[in-house]
Amino acid sequence: MYWTGSCGGCDVSFLELGAALLDVLSKVEIVFWPALVDAKRADVEALPAGAIDVALINGTLRTEENREMAELLREKSKLIVAYGACAHLGGIPGLANLSQREEILAAVFGDGFRPTPPPGGSPEDAPPELLAEALPLSAAVRVDYVVPGCPPPPGLISRAFDALLGELPPTGHVFAPEKALCEECPRTKEERRLTQVVRPHEVLPDPEKCLLDQGMICLGPVTRGGCDAACPKAGMPCTGCLGPTPNAGDQGLAMLSALASLVRAGEEGEAAFASEDKVLDAIVDPVGTFHKYALPATWRVPSPLRGGGSGRGGRP
Amino acid sequence: MVAFLCRWCAGAGADLAGTSRLQYPPNAIPIRVNCSGRVEPSWVVDALRSGADGVLIGGCHPGDCHYVVGNYKARRRVYLLRKVLEELGVEPERVRLEWVSATEGARFARVMTEFVKELRRLGPLQGNGQG
Ligand code: SF4
Ligand code: SF4
Numbered sequence: 389m390y391w392t393g394s395c396g397g398c399d400v401s402f403l404e405l406g407a408a409l410l411d412v413l414s415k416v417e418i419v420f421w422p423a424l425v426d427a428k429r430a431d432v433e434a435l436p437a438g439a440i441d442v443a444l445i446n447g448t449l450r451t452e453e454n455r456e457m458a459e460l461l462r463e464k465s466k467l468i469v470a471y472g473a474c475a476h477l478g479g480i481p482g483l484a485n486l487s488q489r490e491e492i493l494a495a496v497f498g499d500g501f502r503p504t505p506p507p508g509g510s511p512e513d514a515p516p517e518l519l520a521e522a523l524p525l526s527a528a529v530r531v532d533y534v535v536p537g538c539p540p541p542p543g544l545i546s547r548a549f550d551a552l553l554g555e556l557p558p559t560g561h562v563f564a565p566e567k568a569l570c571e572e573c574p575r576t577k578e579e580r581r582l583t584q585v586v587r588p589h590e591v592l593p594d595p596e597k598c599l600l601d602q603g604m605i606c607l608g609p610v611t612r613g614g615c616d617a618a619c620p621k622a623g624m625p626c627t628g629c630l631g632p633t634p635n636a637g638d639q640g641l642a643m644l645s646a647l648a649s650l651v652r653a654g655e656e657g658e659a660a661f662a663s664e665d666k667v668l669d670a671i672v673d674p675v676g677t678f679h680k681y682a683l684p685a686t687w688r689v690p691s692p693l694r695g696g697g698s699g700r701g702g703r704p
Numbered sequence: 705m706v707a708f709l710c711r712w713c714a715g716a717g718a719d720l721a722g723t724s725r726l727q728y729p730p731n732a733i734p735i736r737v738n739c740s741g742r743v744e745p746s747w748v749v750d751a752l753r754s755g756a757d758g759v760l761i762g763g764c765h766p767g768d769c770h771y772v773v774g775n776y777k778a779r780r781r782v783y784l785l786r787k788v789l790e791e792l793g794v795e796p797e798r799v800r801l802e803w804v805s806a807t808e809g810a811r812f813a814r815v816m817t818e819f820v821k822e823l824r825r826l827g828p829l830q831g832n833g834q835g
Contacts, residue, residue: 486793637746644781644788645744645781648781648784649781657766657767658766661779664776664783665783668780668784668787671787675791678788679788
């Protein structure tokens with residue numbers, strides 16, 4: 389298990405398996421897991437190629453070192469699993485791609501920042517360079533399987549371990565249902581018409597009714613199920629962490645399309661245009677709302693207004 | 705430039721512009737759709753990704769949609785999509801929705817001329833389809 393640009397949530401998520409975790413641990417040998425065991429990079433480097441059965445990697449690729457480690461683990465492992473939304477799609481840290489690397493460094497460390505070693509340290513003690521943009525794991529190495537989620541829900545973690553310790557699915561498999569979250573959500577759906585768009589903190593949601601019907605932007609229609617609708621059940625709209633259903637394509641654009649279809653401000657027609665726009669204006673951060681987890685995987689952020697760019701093509 | 709034209713109004717308007725031998729810049733790859741309300745935002749983005757510098761969606765005038773409300777749906781989608789594009793750093797003017805009726809060949813020619821002028825002003829969308 390390795391973490392790249394990660395919040396640590398994915399590393400902790402295994403605990404949610406409860407007692408079943410003991411069963412898993414009795415069947416595996418942990419060779420490397422910075423959060424848990426004391427093996428170092430040099431120990432991994434010393435292993436022969438393919439010596440590790442499975443490497444689960446979580447976090448977004450954000451630094452040169454992240455990329456090196458992903459490549460090293462690819463070489464030493466038979467299977468690579470992208471674990472969690474960051475490794476799968478770029479994740480929430482991927483929203484940083486809305487700004488240029490230099491802008492981010494300047495905002496955090498001040499103008500002209502260069503990574504340098506600590507006083508008296510050798511050059512290799514310097515912090516690693518940031519990549520030009522945050523990337524999903526698949527941008528650097530071949531990924532065999534995906535366990536989606538932010539962090540992955542326990543049901544999907546066990547699904548993945550069952551398969552990894554038993555019969556392997558075809559390469560590329562995502563350990564989550566293909567059906568949309570709405571299908572496993574117990575909330576009642578009515579004829580959908582949105583006369584307002586609200587943010588979760590602005591309303592006390594009705595406990596039974598579909599959150600989208602109540603004006604919250606719930607990505608349930610375009611997101612894979614597999615979490616047992618944990619967020620909608622708790623009154624929070626789905627933000628899409630399990631990634632798009634195979635049918636949805638670009639998850640955020642599919643949701644944008646669905647949402648725009650549902651918005652009404654009285655009778656449709658020219659007279660309603662201005663008030664419809666006002667309803668839509670309530671979406672304060674469209675990209676952060678529709679592409680919360682998948683920006684690096686679906687969009688090469690173009691920079692026609694900023695010049696330069698990442699060298700990976702400026703187009704969306 | 706890619707132009708998604710609904711077959712009932714804007715597409716017919718384009719045909720009329722053609723049969724009336726009106727002059728307008730030949731920069732559009734027209735794609736005929738049944739209704740402007742059928743145009744998915746992801747198609748618009750795919751067009752931009754594939755090398756188009758702008759996308760025009762041509763639908764019926766308000767009240768004239770063959771499917772009654774498709775053009776209203778298209779309008780809301782374009783409104784939101786332009787916001788997304790803007791946040792991503794793409795000029796929202798690259799995506800344009802225009803109402804053109806079947807009898808408005810001249811209007812179609814004018815819309816095309818204006819849009820091409822606007823796109824020339826904006827210049828090529830950076831990245832040249834390498835995305
Ligand atoms: S997927 Fe979520 S929980 Fe896992 S590292 Fe990324 S932000 Fe943290
Ligand atoms: S609350 Fe969300 S997940 Fe549940 S039915 Fe409504 S849109 Fe779907």
